[in-house]
Amino acid sequence: MTVTAERPAELTPRRPDRGPGSRADGWIRRAPLLPALVFTIIVTQLPFLFTIYYSLQSWNLVRPGSRQFVGVDNYILVFTDSQFRQVALNTVLLTAGAVLFSLLLGLLFALLLDRAFFGRGFIRTLLITPFLITPVAAALLWKTVLFDPTYGLINFVLSPFGAGDTDWISTFPLTSVMIALVWQWTPFMMLLILAGLQSQPHDVLEAARVDGANTWGVFREVTIPHLRRFIELGIVLGAIYLINTFDAIYMMTQGGPGTASANLPFYIYQRAFLGFDIGQSAAMGVVVVVATIIVATFALRLIFRSFSGGEET
Amino acid sequence: MAEVEFDQASRIYTAGAKPAVNRLDLEIEDGEFVVLVGPSGSGKSTALRMLAGLEEIDGGQIRIGGRNMVGVPSRDRDIAMVFQNYALYPNKTVGENMAFPLKMRGVPKEERASKVRAAAEILGLSEYLDRKPRALSGGQRQRVAMGRAIVREPQVFLMDEPLSNLDAKMRVSTRTEIAAMQRRLGVTTVYVTHDQVEAMTMGDRVALLKDGELQQFATPAELYDQPANAFVAGFIGSPAMNLFTLPVSEQGVRMGSSELALPRSLRSRISDAGLSTVQLGIRPEQWTVGADGNGSGVKAQVDVVEELGSDAFLYAHLDDGEQTPVVVRTSGRSGARRGDQIALTPTSEDLHLFDPSTGERV
Ligand SMILES: Nc1ncnc2c1ncn2[C@@H]1O[C@H](COP(=O)(O)OP(=O)(O)OP(=O)(O)O)[C@@H](O)[C@H]1O
Numbered sequence: 001m002t003v004t005a006e007r008p009a010e011l012t013p014r015r016p017d018r019g020p021g022s023r024a025d026g027w028i029r030r031a032p033l034l035p036a037l038v039f040t041i042i043v044t045q046l047p048f049l050f051t052i053y054y055s056l057q058s059w060n061l062v063r064p065g066s067r068q069f070v071g072v073d074n075y076i077l078v079f080t081d082s083q084f085r086q087v088a089l090n091t092v093l094l095t096a097g098a099v100l101f102s103l104l105l106g107l108l109f110a111l112l113l114d115r116a117f118f119g120r121g122f123i124r125t126l127l128i129t130p131f132l133i134t135p136v137a138a139a140l141l142w143k144t145v146l147f148d149p150t151y152g153l154i155n156f157v158l159s160p161f162g163a164g165d166t167d168w169i170s171t172f173p174l175t176s177v178m179i180a181l182v183w184q185w186t187p188f189m190m191l192l193i194l195a196g197l198q199s200q201p202h203d204v205l206e207a208a209r210v211d212g213a214n215t216w217g218v219f220r221e222v223t224i225p226h227l228r229r230f231i232e233l234g235i236v237l238g239a240i241y242l243i244n245t246f247d248a249i250y251m252m253t254q255g256g257p258g259t260a261s262a263n264l265p266f267y268i269y270q271r272a273f274l275g276f277d278i279g280q281s282a283a284m285g286v287v288v289v290v291a292t293i294i295v296a297t298f299a300l301r302l303i304f305r306s307f308s309g310g311e312e313t
Numbered sequence: 314m315a316e317v318e319f320d321q322a323s324r325i326y327t328a329g330a331k332p333a334v335n336r337l338d339l340e341i342e343d344g345e346f347v348v349l350v351g352p353s354g355s356g357k358s359t360a361l362r363m364l365a366g367l368e369e370i371d372g373g374q375i376r377i378g379g380r381n382m383v384g385v386p387s388r389d390r391d392i393a394m395v396f397q398n399y400a401l402y403p404n405k406t407v408g409e410n411m412a413f414p415l416k417m418r419g420v421p422k423e424e425r426a427s428k429v430r431a432a433a434e435i436l437g438l439s440e441y442l443d444r445k446p447r448a449l450s451g452g453q454r455q456r457v458a459m460g461r462a463i464v465r466e467p468q469v470f471l472m473d474e475p476l477s478n479l480d481a482k483m484r485v486s487t488r489t490e491i492a493a494m495q496r497r498l499g500v501t502t503v504y505v506t507h508d509q510v511e512a513m514t515m516g517d518r519v520a521l522l523k524d525g526e527l528q529q530f531a532t533p534a535e536l537y538d539q540p541a542n543a544f545v546a547g548f549i550g551s552p553a554m555n556l557f558t559l560p561v562s563e564q565g566v567r568m569g570s571s572e573l574a575l576p577r578s579l580r581s582r583i584s585d586a587g588l589s590t591v592q593l594g595i596r597p598e599q600w601t602v603g604a605d606g607n608g609s610g611v612k613a614q615v616d617v618v619e620e621l622g623s624d625a626f627l628y629a630h631l632d633d634g635e636q637t638p639v640v641v642r643t644s645g646r647s648g649a650r651r652g653d654q655i656a657l658t659p660t661s662e663d664l665h666l667f668d669p670s671t672g673e674r675v
């Protein structure tokens with residue numbers, strides 16, 4: 001936050017020329033931080049500048065000597081590439097779908113875990129487990145153990161009903177990936193919302209009951225407003241992680257069939273390391289970074305609004 | 314409006330443990346202001362919450378307007394409650410907070426708004442209706458909580474220490490406001506406090522609890538003049554009543570080296586009860602102070618003088634070998650000083666006598 005209040009000049013303390021508080025002293029005290037700053041710039045900003053530089057070149061690794069400056073041609077190609085648009089849409093669908101469904105399921109489980117029942121600690125541990133599994137392993141689990149057309153458990157369970165011969169992953173590629181992601185992310189949402197539920201003041205809930213609210217009324221009028229900030233946080237954090245999903249797609253579908261289940265990170269990876277088209281993929285990367293910054297700015301604003309809003313005292 | 318009855322009502326939190334409220338019997342009349350008072354942990358809040366439907370009734374019955382409340386959820390009891398920490402809805406404005414009980418009962422929007430405006434007018438909250446509770450002072454929040462209770466015109470008001478978060482001055486003024494408002498609305502009210510001054514000043518009748526048991530249920534004056542047992546005698550009144558356990562003698566009781574003569578009526582009550590020792594209760598204002606040396610009275614030495622202007626309290630100890638502490642009220646600026654030797658004589662005939670083994674009034 002910037003303080004813009006005007007101050008009379010004589011109130012601003014004058015900087016001494018030497019000793020504590022002087023300009024030289026300031027540099028001496030900040031100098032030890034300099035290596036960290038330089039390192040951060042090298043690691044985060046330089047690669048991005050290089051990416052921008054590459055994105056202005058036509059450069060395919062399999063055609064040596066083809067490298068030349070082409071200006072914004074790569075960007076024009078990105079925006080006219082129908083596959084890129086399809087993949088961008090996939091990314092939005094995958095992220096939004098996975099966040100939404102894991103949030104709803106998380107809310108459901110959190111509400112169940114918020115009440116006392118026998119074996120609650122054990123059930124809670126079981127429900128958290130998916131979040132602790134390595135994403136690659138989780139994707140493999142869904143692909144081979146559950147979705148596999150010949151020996152997957154889902155078809156095994158469905159076969160008595162005469163419906164056990166679907167090849168789930170190739171028939172519903174994006175949905176399959178989404179299901180695996182929802183399975184992994186539900187515990188996260190559940191924990192977040194459970195923390196919210198358990199931080200509710202008891203007397204407010206009791207006041208609502210005395211004031212005539214039934215269970216649904218208490219939930220809608222008191223619990224949901226209280227949970228809003230927790231839900232917002234879940235959406236933002238979930239979206240930040242899920243927009244970068246790579247492992248699940250790589251393991252389950254390889255983005256296929258075609259680009260039916262590819263998202264932006266996976267598509268860029270394909271273009272750079274399978275298509276060897278450095279210029280094109282660099283341009284896509286820049287577009288994605290810019291889009292992400294725009295979205296993230298709104299997301300961060302949401303987070304800050306949630307936490308600086310100040311709640312019940 | 315309705316009468317409220319506790320009929321042998323009990324609450325047992327953990328099976329086998331002592332009940333938090335044990336076989337409580339109270340008959341509260343329509344429109345009456347009843348205060349539940351008692352030391353911490355005596356079961357006041359529990360009793361109130363049983364009436365509110367926030368705690369189970371494990372034994373006996375509670376009736377509101379003659380209707381048994383066992384198993385009836387809070388929302389169907391037609392009560393309104395003011396909580397100690399106000400329990401306002403943090404995400405709703407003051408107006409929405411006050412309108413909430415009406416909204417939950419399906420009162421149409423215009424009617425809600427007009428009722429909230431009227432209540433806000435009475436409570437001086439009109440200009441805060443659009444604010445969130447967090448932007449209010451403690452006293453204003455307290456009034457919002459009151460407003461939320463009165464807009465609904467319930468059968469019974471329940472209040473659990475609603476003044477305990479206010480400063481001393483606010484507490485005194487709000488105390489009178491609440492009492493006046495209750496008289497005006499005529500709604501049966503059950504009010505919990507641990508402050509005996511609040512209990513004595515506000516209640517039509519006061520129920521004193523200890524360890525979940527009802528000690529006495531009476532008007533404030535009766536509670537003060539006719540305490541049913543030594544606990545009530547010690548709890549009500551500030552400073553507390555002086556209680557001495559003394560051997561009975563010919564003319565009265567022995568107090569240290571001297572003998573304290575008791576009137577015939579009291580002596581006959583002791584002999585009727587067949588007691589050889591008795592617990593004698595004397596309120597601070599039931600003493601006269603004489604200078605030491607004129608023979609009569611119990612000798613004592615002043616430790617502390619608490620000068621309050623209109624009157625003064627002397628905290629002294631008796632010369633009985635055990636330094637038994639005693640509190641005496643005298644008129645203000647009596648000139649007593651620390652270290653003074655004084656002689657104390659009970660003024661009044663209606664001293665309090667209790668059986669030392671049971672604590673019951675003799
Ligand atoms: N949820 C609970 N579980 C078990 N015991 C409880 C519970 N709530 C209260 N108790 C016990 O019941 C007894 C009465 O408690 P209660 O809250 O009614 O006291 P109180 O008179 O309101 O005291 P205070 O003046 O401190 O508020 C206490 O001994 C307390 O420990």
Ligand SMILES: [Mg+2]
Nearest residue numbers: 357358359473
């Ligand atoms: Mg209490």
